[in-house]
Amino acid sequence: MPSSFLVRRSIRLIITFFIIVILDFLLPRLMPGNPVAILVKQSGLPDSAIQQLTKQFELDKPLYDQFIAYIVNLFKGNWGYSYRYYPTPVKDLIFQRLPWTLLLLGTSSITVFLFGVFQGFLAGWRHGTKTDSTITLVAVLVYAIPYYWLALVLQYFFGYKLKWLPTSQALTFGAVYHNFLDYALDVARHLVLPVTAITLTAYAAYTLVTRNTMIDVLGEDFIVTAKAKGLPERKVMWHAARNAMLPPVTMLAIRLGHMVGGAVFTETVFSYPGVGLLIYESIIYKDYPVLNAAFFILAITVIIANFIADLLYAWLDPRVRYR
Amino acid sequence: MIKDRIKIIGMSVILAVMLLSLISPSIAHAQQKETVLKVGIPGEIDNFNPLIGLFGAAGYIRGLLFDTLLIMPSNRSYCPWLAQSWTVNEKNLTITFKLRPNLKWHDGQPLTAKDVEFTFNLIINSKYTPKLDRWNLHNYIAYVKAIDNRTVVFKLKEPFAPILWYIGLLIPVLPEHIWSKVDPTTFKNTEHPIGSGPFKFVKYTPGVSVELEAFDDYFAGRPKIDKLIIGLYKSTDSVLLDLQAGAIDAIAGMTVAPELVPTLLKDPHIRVVIRPDLGYIRFMGFNLDKYPFNVREFREAVAYAIDKDYIVKTVMLGYADPAADGWVQPIQGIWYNKAIGYRKQNLTKAMQILDSIGFIDRDGDGIRETPNGTKLEFTLLTLAGRTEFERTAEIIANWLNQIGIKVKVEAYSLGTVDHKEGVGDFDMGLMGVGGLTAEIDYYLYPRFHSSGAPPIGKYAPRNWFRYRNPEVDKLLEEQRTELNLTKRIQIVYKIQEIIAHDIPVVTLYVKRYVTAYRTDRFVNWNEKEGPASKLSLLQVKPRGPATVTTTKTATSVTTSVVTTSKVYTTVVKTTISGTPTTVVKTMTSATTYTTTVPVTYTKKTGISTAAAIGIAIIIAIIAAAIAYWAAKRG
Numbered sequence: 001m002p003s004s005f006l007v008r009r010s011i012r013l014i015i016t017f018f019i020i021v022i023l024d025f026l027l028p029r030l031m032p033g034n035p036v037a038i039l040v041k042q043s044g045l046p047d048s049a050i051q052q053l054t055k056q057f058e059l060d061k062p063l064y065d066q067f068i069a070y071i072v073n074l075f076k077g078n079w080g081y082s083y084r085y086y087p088t089p090v091k092d093l094i095f096q097r098l099p100w101t102l103l104l105l106g107t108s109s110i111t112v113f114l115f116g117v118f119q120g121f122l123a124g125w126r127h128g129t130k131t132d133s134t135i136t137l138v139a140v141l142v143y144a145i146p147y148y149w150l151a152l153v154l155q156y157f158f159g160y161k162l163k164w165l166p167t168s169q170a171l172t173f174g175a176v177y178h179n180f181l182d183y184a185l186d187v188a189r190h191l192v193l194p195v196t197a198i199t200l201t202a203y204a205a206y207t208l209v210t211r212n213t214m215i216d217v218l219g220e221d222f223i224v225t226a227k228a229k230g231l232p233e234r235k236v237m238w239h240a241a242r243n244a245m246l247p248p249v250t251m252l253a254i255r256l257g258h259m260v261g262g263a264v265f266t267e268t269v270f271s272y273p274g275v276g277l278l279i280y281e282s283i284i285y286k287d288y289p290v291l292n293a294a295f296f297i298l299a300i301t302v303i304i305a306n307f308i309a310d311l312l313y314a315w316l317d318p319r320v321r322y323r
Numbered sequence: 324m325i326k327d328r329i330k331i332i333g334m335s336v337i338l339a340v341m342l343l344s345l346i347s348p349s350i351a352h353a354q355q356k357e358t359v360l361k362v363g364i365p366g367e368i369d370n371f372n373p374l375i376g377l378f379g380a381a382g383y384i385r386g387l388l389f390d391t392l393l394i395m396p397s398n399r400s401y402c403p404w405l406a407q408s409w410t411v412n413e414k415n416l417t418i419t420f421k422l423r424p425n426l427k428w429h430d431g432q433p434l435t436a437k438d439v440e441f442t443f444n445l446i447i448n449s450k451y452t453p454k455l456d457r458w459n460l461h462n463y464i465a466y467v468k469a470i471d472n473r474t475v476v477f478k479l480k481e482p483f484a485p486i487l488w489y490i491g492l493l494i495p496v497l498p499e500h501i502w503s504k505v506d507p508t509t510f511k512n513t514e515h516p517i518g519s520g521p522f523k524f525v526k527y528t529p530g531v532s533v534e535l536e537a538f539d540d541y542f543a544g545r546p547k548i549d550k551l552i553i554g555l556y557k558s559t560d561s562v563l564l565d566l567q568a569g570a571i572d573a574i575a576g577m578t579v580a581p582e583l584v585p586t587l588l589k590d591p592h593i594r595v596v597i598r599p600d601l602g603y604i605r606f607m608g609f610n611l612d613k614y615p616f617n618v619r620e621f622r623e624a625v626a627y628a629i630d631k632d633y634i635v636k637t638v639m640l641g642y643a644d645p646a647a648d649g650w651v652q653p654i655q656g657i658w659y660n661k662a663i664g665y666r667k668q669n670l671t672k673a674m675q676i677l678d679s680i681g682f683i684d685r686d687g688d689g690i691r692e693t694p695n696g697t698k699l700e701f702t703l704l705t706l707a708g709r710t711e712f713e714r715t716a717e718i719i720a721n722w723l724n725q726i727g728i729k730v731k732v733e734a735y736s737l738g739t740v741d742h743k744e745g746v747g748d749f750d751m752g753l754m755g756v757g758g759l760t761a762e763i764d765y766y767l768y769p770r771f772h773s774s775g776a777p778p779i780g781k782y783a784p785r786n787w788f789r790y791r792n793p794e795v796d797k798l799l800e801e802q803r804t805e806l807n808l809t810k811r812i813q814i815v816y817k818i819q820e821i822i823a824h825d826i827p828v829v830t831l832y833v834k835r836y837v838t839a840y841r842t843d844r845f846v847n848w849n850e851k852e853g854p855a856s857k858l859s860l861l862q863v864k865p866r867g868p869a870t871v872t873t874t875k876t877a878t879s880v881t882t883s884v885v886t887t888s889k890v891y892t893t894v895v896k897t898t899i900s901g902t903p904t905t906v907v908k909t910m911t912s913a914t915t916y917t918t919t920v921p922v923t924y925t926k927k928t929g930i931s932t933a934a935a936i937g938i939a940i941i942i943a944i945i946a947a948a949i950a951y952w953a954a955k956r957g
Contacts, residue, residue, distance in 0.1 A: 033738020037745060037784060043377040044758050047769050047784040049457040056454065084377065085369040087509040096529040155561075160568050167568055168561040173361065173532030173554045271557040273530025281367075286738055 009310070013303060020299045025070050028283075028291040029063070035083050035286035042285075057083055070292065079293040084285050090293045094275060098297075100170050101274035104266070105259055107191060108198035109252065112259075115199055116206025117248050121241050123207065124214020135207065143204035147262055151197040151269040158193060166190050168271035194270045198262050205255070206248050213244040246313060253309035256302050357549035358865040360845060362855050363562040363571040364553055368527065371512040373495050374446065374455050379576050384533050384553055385495070387857060388518035392420055392439070393491035395760075396858065397600040397851050399656045401487055405434070405496060405519070405542075411487075413806050416479040418486070424473065427540045428498050429523045436469035441499035443467040443477070443490065445507055454508045458489055482804040484811055488762035521546050521861055530555060547864035548845070566593065566839060573840035573848075575855035578603075581642040584837060592843040596850045597642075601836035602654050604646055605712075605755040607703070607719065608788035608828045610747055612779050615682070615693055622826040624676040625751075628722045630668035635832050638714045642837060646830035649819025650767065654833060658763045660816040663823050665830070673726045684727050691727035700729040701750035704743060707734035715831065716753045744787040747779035752787070755834070763815055764803055771822065772799050790827035842866075 036053045040046075054060050058069070073080055079090035123135040159167030166172065170190050177183040217223065217240045226236050263276035271277075275294055282290040366380025373385045394404040403409075406420040426434035445451060447461040463483040469475045477490060498517050502510070516524045521543065522535035533553045537546040554570075556562045559577045566574055567590060579587065579595065587593050609616040609625075616622065631645035646652060649663040677683070681694040691699045705716045713734055720730040730751075735743070744752045758766055769775050773796050775786035783789060798818050805811040822828075840854035846866045849859035 031738060033736075033742045034745070034782065035738075037782065038738060038741055039377055041741070041784060043379075044761065045377075045457050046459070046765075047775055048459060050782075050784060052454065052457060085367070086375065086377070087511055088369065100530070155564060160564055163568060166570070167564045168556065169531060169554065171528065171531050173528070173534070173552050268557055269561070271555075271561040273555075273557075277557050284737060 009307065013307065016303055017300075020296070020303075021071070021074065024292055024295045024299065025067055027295070028286065028288050031283075031286060033286055035059075035288065038285060039083060053083075056086075057081075074296070080289040082282075082290045083287045084282070084290075090289045093278065093290060094293055094297065097273055097275045097278050100272060101260075101263055101267070101276060103187070104191065104194055104198070104272060104274055105256075105263055108195045108202070109256075109259065111195060111199045112202045113206060113248065113252055116203035117210045117245070119203070120207040120210020120248070121214055121237075121244065123211040124218065124244065125237060125240070127211075127215050127218070132211070136211065139204035139207045142200055143208075145201060147197070147201050147265045148269055150201055151194070151266055154193050154197055155269065165192050167193070170273050190272075194266045194272055197266055197269075198259070202255070202259065202262060206251060209247050209251060210244055213247050214240060217243045249312055250309055253302075253305040256305045260298055358547075359550040359552060360548045360573075360860070360863065361552045361554060361571040362573050362575050363556055363565055364574070364576040365556045365559050365562055366576055367555060368513070368529070368533065370510075371516040371524075372507065372510050373497070374507055380553075380555060383576050383855075384535075386520070387522045387535060387551070387860070388516055388520045388524060389495035389497070390519045391492050391495045393487070394858075395492055397598070397853075399600060401491055406491075409491075411806070413482075416482060418477045418479070418490070419470075420475050420477075422473040422475070423542050426519060426542055428500075428519050429517045429538060430498075431540075432498065432500055433472075434496065434498070434519050435472045436475040437472070438499045439475040439496050440467050440469040441503065442494065442497045445497075445502065446494065451506075451508050458493070460489055464490075482806050484803055484805055485762040485764040488765070521857065522551050525550070541861075543861055546861050547847075548860070551860065563587070563839075566841065569841065569843070571841075572845055573855040574838060575853075577838075578834070579837040579839055581640040581837070584640075584642065587839050592841050593839055594842055594848075594850070594854075595837060595839045596854060598836040598838060598853055599851070600654055600656075600760065601853075602644075602652070602759055602833040603755050603757045603836075604650075604652060604759060604833050605643075605715065605753070605831045606646070606828045607831060608744070608752045608754065609826075610749055610751070611789045611791075611827055612747060613750065615699070616750070618680065619825060620676050620680045621682065622829075624673040624682075624726065625723065625728070626666050626826050626829045627669045627673035627676070628726050628728075629666075629719055629829060629831070630722070631665055631832055633668070634715055634718060638711060638718070639832060639834065643832040643834045646832050647819075648823035648826070648830060650771070650822050650828070650830060651763070651815065651819050652759060652830075652833050655759055655763065655766075657812060658815050660819045662816075663819050668722075670722070670726055677726065677728075682727075689727065690729045698729070699727065700731075702731050702733045703751045703753060704740055704749045705732065705734050705753040706740055707736055711834075712753055712755070719753070742782075745782040745784065747783070747787070747789065753831075759833070764799075767815070767818060768799050768803070771795055771818070771827070788827050790825070792821065792825065795821055 034050075036050050036057065036059060040049045040053060058066070061069075077091075079094075082088050082090050082093055085093055119135050119139065123132045126132050155167045158165045166189060170187065172186055172190075175186060177186070220243075223236060223240055226239050231239075260276060263274060264280050265276075266272065267274045267277040268280060275297075278290060279294045281287075282294065364380045364383055367378055368381040368384070369378045370376050370381065371385055371388060373389055376382060376385055390405050392404060392406040393401045393409070396402060403423075405422055405426060407423045409418060409420045411418050420436075420439070422434070422436055422439070428434050443460075443464070444467055446455050447464050448466070449455075452461055463480055463486060465478040465480045467475065467477050477486075479486065496519065498519075501517055513527055518524075519538075521538055521541045523538045525534040525536050527533050532555060535551045535553070537549055537551075539545050553575075554565070556565070559580070562571070562574050562577060563579065563583060565571045567587070569592075584595055587595050607629075609622055611617055626648075635641065635643045635645055644653070645665050647659065647663045648665050649660060651659050651663075653659045653661075677691060682691045682699060684691045685696075686692070693699065703716050703720055705712045707713070713732070716732040716734070720732050723730045740752070740754070743749050744754070769785040771786060771790050771792075773786075773791035773793075776783050776789040776791055779789070795818060798814050798821075802811050802814040802818070805814060838853060838855070840848055842848075844866055845863050847862050847864050848854045849856065849862055852858040854863075
């Protein structure tokens with residue numbers, strides 16, 4: 001991998017980073033409404049508490065002072081205190097919830113990718129057969145179902161009617177765990193429905209893209225060559241699959257942002273204590289420090305994911321050079 | 324091929340085992356020897372510091388961990404709690420509380436008058452006062468002093484009628500031996516909070532739950548349940564689903580939406596309760612600094628166009644009451660002026676009033692004009708995404724259109740609505756507030772005193788309709804200093820009359836507080852005080868198969884109120900021993916009552932193991948069949 005490629009990628013990365021930092025600071029503050037006034041009124045405190053809390057949260061300072069403080073804190077790795085959860089440091093709040101979101105998103109990314117891409121391969125390989133049309137039809141149908149509706153149906157059917165799986169939360173509260181397996185099983189039980197909801201609503205995009213690429217790839221000369229030189233079916237399929245894998249990999253990186261959006265819905269419906277839910281609540285209450293930190297982490301994650309996708313791309317397709 | 328098939332079968336077996344382990348009754352639910360009651364609450368925990376806490380969900384738990392000097396049951400009278408009696412001396416401006424004997428903190432230390440003195444001094448007279456005294460109590464309280472271990476005196480600077488609410492109900496007593504070592508403005512207290520309430524802290528899992536256990540040395544007797552777990556939910560829907568699924572026994576901190584009540588009622592194990600003393604008021608405020616909203620007759624015409632009963636019936640499906648015009652509502656008991664009532668819809672009268680002040684449709688387009696020719700076209704601001712508000716707004720807009728006032732409904736998010744109303748960038752605003760349980764001064768003063776109404780452009784927190792009436796200002800100030808209850812009530816009555824006449828806001832309806840609980844695992848809930856309330860959780864006990872009837876002489880519980888003409892003194896004595904009894908009740912004679920023997924309860928979730936194995940096998944066979952078919956074709 002030539003170093004000039006890395007250097008140029010890194011410079012782009014830094015520029016993107018700074019644009020993100022500025023937007024991250026401004027966007028929450030551009031929303032109308034005063035966070036302190038809302039907090040005071042919602043919690044039934046007297047009017048005079050507004051000034052008191054404005055001072056406490058340093059919102060009485062001019063915007064540029066707040067911006068400087070924000071930048072300084074960012075580099076110190078200190079995001080200040082949450083307004084709503086005062087005096088909880090934003091860092092604690094996010095790191096309490098991040099593992100849950102990572103678990104949810106990680107698991108569903110894997111299931112979405114495997115499920116979606118596999119079906120896409122199958123449909124593309126059997127292009128024109130009944131398998132193809134069934135897979136495509138089902139994918140398009142499921143794709144059209146709204147996220148939260150599917151989540152609610154799953155919750156109602158498996159949680160409430162059949163009582164097989166818990167309807168909400170990430171752990172059974174009040175449960176006593178005897179060993180790690182116990183704990184892992186409990187976490188897994190709570191993960192099934194949210195992951196299923198995300199998988200079902202997100203896999204179709206991968207299936208459709210993979211299927212189309214697969215059909216394209218199957219028409220390429222090297223496939224004809226491979227078949228002509230008498231390679232077994234399976235090996236030909238792998239040849240095609242490896243090439244058809246490129247668009248879904250890129251998609252995985254790009255759709256990470258979408259997945260977080262999905263996580264907000266899913267976490268809300270299933271009361272899953274993750275970052276998505278935290279963002280949702282913080283937007284309502286205009287908890288600037290939390291929003292800044294959460295958006296920052298998300299943006300960084302997406303940037304890094306894209307960076308990794310670039311590298312993966314080159315690895316999967318030898319024709320892509322690191323220039 | 325055979326190798327493949329073995330692989331496929333192997334995979335299927337693994338898959339089956341995984342599925343089986345997921346749906347079989349989890350080991351996590353293995354035998355629970357203690358009785359555990361679970362309450363679901365929507366919301367989060369900010370901290371367990373009652374002096375700086377903001378959140379409702381955390382507030383509920385803080386209320387169970389900590390105790391106040393007094394308590395206010397649903398009959399809305401001050402009743403003894405940590406203090407067994409208190410005396411108000413009107414002349415000296417002192418309030419003396421006598422604590423119960425042998426009070427203890429959760430860590431075994433004695434709770435004394437010194438702790439009370441410490442707690443209130445922290446707020447009114449310490450270096451933390453600027454940050455902690457959110458209620459400006461230092462303006463009213465001169466000093467707090469512990470006379471002996473069980474007696475504490477509050478000396479007031481000036482007569483302040485609502486004081487009992489602040490010192491008796493709002494601020495809990497904190498343990499000096501812990502809080503003197505911390506900075507109370509940043510103390511989160513989530514590690515191991517020590518209080519004196521009926522439940523002790525066990526564990527807090529952020530975002531998931533808070534576990535509490537019964538406090539053995541509680542003055543009103545140990546609660547009958549061993550453990551209380553409060554599950555933190557992110558939506559009211561998931562709370563109700565879990566209540567129906569039996570994962571929780573009661574709900575707190577939320578009201579059930581009217582359209583969901585029928586579903587709950589279908590379940591024979593769920594009881595739905597309407598709290599008689601709680602509710603939320605919905606109202607429409609006018610921008611009184613804007614023409615023509617500053618014309619009283621115009622506001623009256625608008626008020627006559629609204630049918631409160633219709634909104635209650637259609638939008639609220641009957642789970643609300645038409646609101647009284649004077650802002651104070653019947654559920655607020657003694658403070659409500661029964662002569663007020665509410666305006667019935669009268670469109671003819673509304674149109675007559677508009678005609679009489681010269682608001683007439685001159686160009687025949689169906690919209691009236693003001694005498695100087697401006698069309699009566701306004702916006703009605705309300706909250707987006709809240710069906711209740713949006714529907715009510717649409718209905719009102721329709722009525723106003725009928726009398727020749729064109730109204731467009733604009734719905735925004737909470738932050739936007741709050742900002743627009745605060746700075747006066749609106750015509751009419753449809754909003755809702757809670758706080759009907761608060762002290763009447765707290766409910767009225769910030770909303771109707773002109774000190775809360777800065778000019779347009781400056782943010783007005785509660786009096787955003789900008790009502791300024793010198794007479795009301797004077798009455799509001801008067802009731803604050805009037806220590807004689809009867810006289811104070813008369814002033815509050817008068818305020819209601821003026822508000823009902825002036826119509827700065829059109830009160831619409833009072834949404835009822837609907838709660839629910841399960842009856843299959845626990846009995847003896849207190850519905851009147853709310854199933855998940857402190858008083859209810861003190862008496863609720865597990866349902867057992869065997870019921871034993873015992874006869875026991877109940878210890879006497881007496882409540883007496885002595886009022887002398889000169890010095891206004893209230894003495895309330897309550898002895899609670901044996902069974903925890905709500906202080907509202909008065910029992911003097913020997914009573915026969917039933918006790919149920921607590922029986923160990925084991926929770927089973929999921930389906931039976933046999934069924935699970937069956938399902939797993941079926942799934943495995945199907946999986947194997949699909950795999951076989953795929954392998955054969957491939």
